[in-house]
Amino acid sequence: MSITRRDFLKAAAAGAVLTGIGLPSTAFGAKKTVKIGFLAPLTGEVAGWGLPGLYGCEIWAEWINAAGGIKIGGDNYMVEFVSFDNEYLPDKALQGAKKMVTENDVKFVMMLGGSTWPGVQKFFTRRKMLTSTLLPSDINPESPYHLAPCEVHPIYNITGVEWLAEKFPKLKRAVICAQDDELGIPSVATYRAAFEVAGIDVVGENIFDMATTDFAPLVTSLLAKKPDIFCFDTAYSDYVNLIAVQLYEQGYKGKMISCTLDNYPAIIDKTSKDFLEGFIFQFPDFDDPALNAPNISFKNPNKFFQEYNKKHPASWTAVSYEYASIMDLWKVGAEKAGSVEPMAVFKSMKSMPTLPHIFGPAQWWGEELWGLNNALVGNWPVVTIRNGRARIVEYKSIPKWWAKHKDVYIKHMEKLNQMWYQAK
Numbered sequence: 001m002s003i004t005r006r007d008f009l010k011a012a013a014a015g016a017v018l019t020g021i022g023l024p025s026t027a028f029g030a031k032k033t034v035k036i037g038f039l040a041p042l043t044g045e046v047a048g049w050g051l052p053g054l055y056g057c058e059i060w061a062e063w064i065n066a067a068g069g070i071k072i073g074g075d076n077y078m079v080e081f082v083s084f085d086n087e088y089l090p091d092k093a094l095q096g097a098k099k100m101v102t103e104n105d106v107k108f109v110m111m112l113g114g115s116t117w118p119g120v121q122k123f124f125t126r127r128k129m130l131t132s133t134l135l136p137s138d139i140n141p142e143s144p145y146h147l148a149p150c151e152v153h154p155i156y157n158i159t160g161v162e163w164l165a166e167k168f169p170k171l172k173r174a175v176i177c178a179q180d181d182e183l184g185i186p187s188v189a190t191y192r193a194a195f196e197v198a199g200i201d202v203v204g205e206n207i208f209d210m211a212t213t214d215f216a217p218l219v220t221s222l223l224a225k226k227p228d229i230f231c232f233d234t235a236y237s238d239y240v241n242l243i244a245v246q247l248y249e250q251g252y253k254g255k256m257i258s259c260t261l262d263n264y265p266a267i268i269d270k271t272s273k274d275f276l277e278g279f280i281f282q283f284p285d286f287d288d289p290a291l292n293a294p295n296i297s298f299k300n301p302n303k304f305f306q307e308y309n310k311k312h313p314a315s316w317t318a319v320s321y322e323y324a325s326i327m328d329l330w331k332v333g334a335e336k337a338g339s340v341e342p343m344a345v346f347k348s349m350k351s352m353p354t355l356p357h358i359f360g361p362a363q364w365w366g367e368e369l370w371g372l373n374n375a376l377v378g379n380w381p382v383v384t385i386r387n388g389r390a391r392i393v394e395y396k397s398i399p400k401w402w403a404k405h406k407d408v409y410i411k412h413m414e415k416l417n418q419m420w421y422q423a424k
Contacts, residue, residue: 034070034077034340036330037100037109038323039093039120042085048237048262049134050088050112053323055312057081057110059304060324070331073338079327082106090119097123107340108330110323113138114182121146130342132326134319137186139370140420145346148366148375149329150322150358152398153259154187154234155369155409156380159396160257160280161194163382164229171228171255175204177218177243178233187234187259189412195231196412197405203227215239219246232258237317245270256280261383261390262317268388279385283318290381290392297356298325325358329376332356359395368406369413371420 038057040050061079069076082104084096093116100106101123109124111117113133121143124131128145136148136155164171174195178184188207195202204225206218222230230247232240240258247256248271257280261267268276284291286305291298298304298321308320332355334340337348354361355376362378379395402409413419 032075032077033080034072034334035080035082035104035106036327037096037104037106038081038083039086039096039100039109039116040083040112041088041116042083044087045236045238046088046112048317049319050085052312052315052317052320053110053112054081054083055315056304056308056320056322056324057327059307059311060327063299064331070334072334072340077340086116088112088114088116090116093117094119094123101127101129107342108132108345110326112319117143117146128343130346132330134322135183136366136370136375137182137418137420139366139372139374140423141371144372144374145342146374147346147349149349149355150325150376151319152366152375152377152380153183154190155377155398155402156282157187157190157234157259158194158401158405158409159380159398160282160382161191161198161200162396162401163394164255164257164280165198165200168255172200173203173225173227174200174229174231175206175222175225175227176202176231176233177206177208177222177235179210179212179235179239180207181210183234183236185416186413186418189416189418190409191231191233193405193409193412197408200229212239213242215243215246216250219243219250219252223247223250223252227254229255229257232256234259237262241267241270244276248272248275259283260318261385263314264385264390265314265388273388276385277387281383281390282380283390284381284383284392285316285390286321288390288392295360295379295395296358297328297360298358299328321358328358329355363399365399369410369419 038054041047042051065078069078082100086093086096097120109131111133113135117138125143131146133148134151136152139146176191178188192202204222206222244267260283261281286301291301333345333349337344354363357376357378360379362376364373365377366375367373377398379397381392382394382396383390384393
């Protein structure tokens with residue numbers, strides 16, 4: 001586990017995770033408060049994709065409440081977040097879901113998704129609760145009110161491969177490693193498809209057990225395949241850290257690509273700036289000048305990044321802004337509906353053909369892949385490390401790639417039993 005990750009998880013255990021984050025309903029003369037559920041892993045190995053999102057939501061709520069709240073109908077609403085640590089366990093998720101709905105009267109619940117969603121799907125659907133996920137593989141016809149308004153994992157990973165193939169056409173041999181879970185396996189299918197259409201051969205794979213701690217043998221076996229490209233898939237941040245260090249120690253000089261690169265300064269400290277130069281992934285830092293472009297809907301991204309790092313140093317991850325971005329879209333839906341009630345906001349959001357996704361206008365999509373058009377899909381950024389910093393190099397269109405290559409994508413998803421209609 002990287003030092004920075006451990007530090008902020010210790011902070012959580014010491015009391016940094018608070019239930020009911022936000023300002024009190026009496027602040028600024030407000031008459032009403034709307035409670036939003038944050039049901040995600042806040043401790044444990046997956047906390048890096050939950051806890052930083054709660055930190056981001058805290059900042060979002062402070063900004064909204066300081067401005068007088070959200071004007072919905074004739075009322076101003078303060079925003080209060082009610083958090084519950086599901087520890088990435090289905091039974092804990094259901095416990096939190098029931099508490100939020102029956103005791104806290106939340107109007108919307110945000111989740112990371114994945115293995116926790118099956119534990120709450122029937123309950124939330126029966127109660128007609130509007131929910132969101134960062135993993136649209138949760139979506140299926142049995143979860144009609146479950147949306148992916150921000151992240152569309154893993155299909156956006158095709159954009160990094162597409163850019164790599166255009167910029168480095170001579171690289172033709174790739175290897176893939178991934179943990180054996182609901183994030184890793186569909187991502188393997190995605191990278192297989194993206195490499196295939198790019199004319200890149202996958203010459204080796206290693207799907208490793210979640211309990212793996214020694215990655216030296218894995219790296220040695222994959223480097224024996226003489227790859228031009230080493231793909232980390234959607235590995236958890238600790239895995240990426242450990243595998244990268246092994247690649248450095250074993251003398252790898254080729255191109256590297258991954259879904260995320262959380263805590264990359266810690267990797268540079270353990271390797272070198274030159275080693276990580278040109279690493280390709282999908283999530284920018286928010287001090288990136290490219291995020292000040294007109295297509296970006298997120299308010300003051302550079303200021304958000306600065307304030308986040310001031311309050312929570314060394315804890316920025318791929319999800320630090322994503323839950324806050326989802327709240328921006330919920331706000332749009334609630335304002336249009338003139339209501340905070342779950343089904344009113346759901347119908348409002350789904351009625352809009354185009355919504356202001358964080359990286360530009362996006363449309364509801366996904367029926368061919370997930371069984372429902374409940375994911376917002378448009379452009380997604382390709383990010384590389386340049387002189388030790390994450391920088392956006394281009395935006396790529398997911399719908400355009402899909403229109404050309406959907407048969408290849410579905411083929412690889414079916415091979416790994418990842419299509420919604422293959423669910424057991």
